[in-house]
Amino acid sequence: MDSRTKLLDAAKRLVWERGVEATSPNMLLACSGVGQGSLYHHFGSKAAWAEAAITSLAADLTVETDELFSAHAPGAEQLRAYLSKPRAALDGCRLGRLAFDPEIRANDALRAPISTYFEHLRALLRPAVRATGAVEDGELDVDDVVEAICAVVQGGYVTSRLSDDAGALDRACRGLLALLGIDH
Amino acid sequence: MDSRTKLLDAAKRLVWERGVEATSPNMLLACSGVGQGSLYHHFGSKAAWAEAAITSLAADLTVETDELFSAHAPGAEQLRAYLSKPRAALDGCRLGRLAFDPEIRANDALRAPISTYFEHLRALLRPAVRATGAVEDGELDVDDVVEAICAVVQGGYVTSRLSDDAGALDRACRGLLALLGIDH
């Protein structure tokens, strides 16, 4: 495995665990086992490896999400799969956990891949919600329900972590499934 | 206003804006206008003023939440009030935004007041959900729905911030209100 790959893998691990602001170049060197010269040869600055890490994390998550949606029939089955997927609640979402990182706020290049991922997720959820038929009678707004689904997952990570209780995310997802009326 | 109050106010502002890890003693001095000697006279360490700030933020939020719930009839009206309350979506929740701060994870004294606030919120939501009557027929689990409500708000902050769109939190709350069947 070449140095660049080692650096990128370590950066992805550290950004997931600690965020961007709280990860230093020295941590990256220690975690990757690579020397300082190599780091600044492959990446010109902290922002450069942070952006590469976030872009790669977003690409991974996009692939996983696409696989999940294409493995199920469009509609309620996809929503059930998305909301029942096993998640490491206490680790946090690889992308969502960065929402309040000061370096993400200060640098739009770091936020852009995350924003794009969530837009893609909404685009997958929209037809699934529509297909449940619950919105046809005009009682439900599709975009509102889509946003509630995204929020329940992201918020479940937050309340799980703050309560040190992995079950909180599961309960939140089950609650939303029941409210959607698709919890079998 | 005495130095201690100036320090606490500035610490609360900075912890809300930047979190604990990303706030330095120097920022606190600059933001409060107080000298270094005073800081270390009133607070022995960074952890000390961070804990004081978080405890005070949690106390503020508890008062506001209690006022909101006691201003409305128990049941659907309280849930409507809680989910319709105007929120500064892009600023983040004063407590929830700390979920993935490395210093919060490393120090249970910092997480405890936040955890207590959320437990209190769940205790307020539980009878309100029960009173809607939707759970009586055994279709809905109270704790699951309570957790979904907490999560939608916290997750709405997250998706709003990541999409740089204050409307995301509003949509998520509206979506959940509609699913709860209490959106008038």
Add this chain to the structure above:
DNA sequence: GTCTATAAGCTGATAGAC
């Protein structure tokens, strides 16, 4: 490509005068 050396500035304090 990778290495070691160097550095200006910041972090999180401590010391001691006033």
Add this chain to the structure above:
DNA sequence: GTCTATCAGCTTATAGAC
């Protein structure tokens, strides 16, 4: 209580040899 001085260690690089 508040002030200035000092400090060891870390952060985010840059320089130049190999």
